[in-house]
Amino acid sequence: MDLTEISSVILHHPSGSVLTSHLACTILCMSGLTLSILRTKRTNLQRRIMLIVLCCPQLYDIINSYKPEYVWSDGDWEASDTYWRSKEFLAWLYNDSPVRDTVVVNDRWGVGDMCHHGGVYTCADRYNPGVLQNHKWEDAMTIDKQSWGYRRNTTMADFLTMDNLTSILASTVSCGGNMLMNVGPTADGRIDPIFQERLEQMGDWLRVNGEGIYGTKPWRAQNDTKTPQIWYTSKPGLTYAIVLEWPKADTLSLGVPVPTEETTVTLLGLPGVKFSWKQLSVDKGIIITIPPLSVSDLPCQWAWVFRMSNVK
Ligand SMILES: *[C@@H]1O[C@H](CO)[C@@H](O)[C@H](O)[C@H]1NC(C)=O
Numbered sequence: 001m002d003l004t005e006i007s008s009v010i011l012h013h014p015s016g017s018v019l020t021s022h023l024a025c026t027i028l029c030m031s032g033l034t035l036s037i038l039r040t041k042r043t044n045l046q047r048r049i050m051l052i053v054l055c056c057p058q059l060y061d062i063i064n065s066y067k068p069e070y071v072w073s074d075g076d077w078e079a080s081d082t083y084w085r086s087k088e089f090l091a092w093l094y095n096d097s098p099v100r101d102t103v104v105v106n107d108r109w110g111v112g113d114m115c116h117h118g119g120v121y122t123c124a125d126r127y128n129p130g131v132l133q134n135h136k137w138e139d140a141m142t143i144d145k146q147s148w149g150y151r152r153n154t155t156m157a158d159f160l161t162m163d164n165l166t167s168i169l170a171s172t173v174s175c176g177g178n179m180l181m182n183v184g185p186t187a188d189g190r191i192d193p194i195f196q197e198r199l200e201q202m203g204d205w206l207r208v209n210g211e212g213i214y215g216t217k218p219w220r221a222q223n224d225t226k227t228p229q230i231w232y233t234s235k236p237g238l239t240y241a242i243v244l245e246w247p248k249a250d251t252l253s254l255g256v257p258v259p260t261e262e263t264t265v266t267l268l269g270l271p272g273v274k275f276s277w278k279q280l281s282v283d284k285g286i287i288i289t290i291p292p293l294s295v296s297d298l299p300c301q302w303a304w305v306f307r308m309s310n311v312k
């Protein structure tokens with residue numbers, strides 16, 4: 001299924017916690033909202049009994065009731081997939097469950113599975129290879145640079161900025177990945193205003209630029225060769241250049257696209273303005289002219305997406 005259309009997510013921790021989050025995709029692009037749960041460690045026997053008695057029926061029940069589009073397992077490193085009975089669960093999920101034709105899962109189903117088995121490879125926390133991958137993957141990361149859960153002792157410097165987050169999103173999507181942006185709720189269930197602000201800012205950015213993210217495919221090149229900090233995505237007939245730094249000059253030179261006579265260039269969020277362009281060299285590249293724009297003309301604050309039609 002298309003990861004960009006996910007609207008509900010179930011988070012499954014093998015130690016027994018199962019959470020649903022319908023919020024996940026409405027808030028974030030191609031992502032889930034992970035709620036971290038800290039639990040006291042149980043003995044192996046207690047855990048196994050809980051797994052069989054509580055976790056599995058609860059997980060099956062929740063899938064039957066909520067029909068999630070994405071099942072995200074975690075905590076796998078504590079034991080093998082045999083111990084967690086992951087194969088039995090996944091066999092049921094893909095063969096007999098009500099979501100068997102649509103569901104996707106991640107890769108955290110037992111020691112050694114991560115990055116080798118599963119639907120979406122998460123590999124390591126904050127995995128971001130920077131080059132195209134041949135298997136669907138995800139950058140599972142948190143806005144707090146150090147913690148998945150809420151902590152009271154954070155300072156401003158501990159939070160990723162919107163420049164950081166748009167950069168992670170652009171590089172991830174260009175390379176065929178999915179971004180999971182985590183926030184840790186407080187013990188009494190609140191979302192701290194700094195996290196709320198980042199989530200809303202990401203929503204603001206996607207409202208303008210989602211066309212270059214949702215439903216896109218990796219292009220033949222992931223980043224530009226001439227100008228740094230530019231990542232590409234594509235749709236049929238369209239190539240999107242996600243520009244992380246607004247051009248300092250009145251032109252933007254791109255080394256990879258090969259324009260044709262039908263090529264038009266626009267900026268997402270600035271409808272009606274066609275940017276003129278010329279070829280960079282005889283066989284490839286394009287120089288886009290940036291017209292004088294005032295700050296208030298710019299459709300967003302952090303990363304800008306140029307849409308080029310009919311480039312090769
Ligand atoms: C902040 O608190 C967490 C526990 O919530 C602790 O693990 C961490 O070491 C603390 N960091 C600093 C810089 O005090």
Ligand SMILES: *[C@@H]1O[C@H](CO)[C@@H](O)[C@H](O)[C@H]1NC(C)=O
Nearest residue numbers: 145160161163164165167168
């Ligand atoms: C966040 O952005 C700042 C400023 O551009 C940069 O110095 C820093 O390395 C970035 N941090 C991460 C984790 O991307």
Ligand SMILES: *[C@@H]1O[C@H](CO)[C@@H](O)[C@H](O)[C@H]1NC(C)=O
Nearest residue numbers: 130222223224225226228229
């Ligand atoms: C971008 O592409 C070039 C090759 O054109 C490569 O050398 C570079 O490391 C890539 N990654 C980034 C983050 O710029």
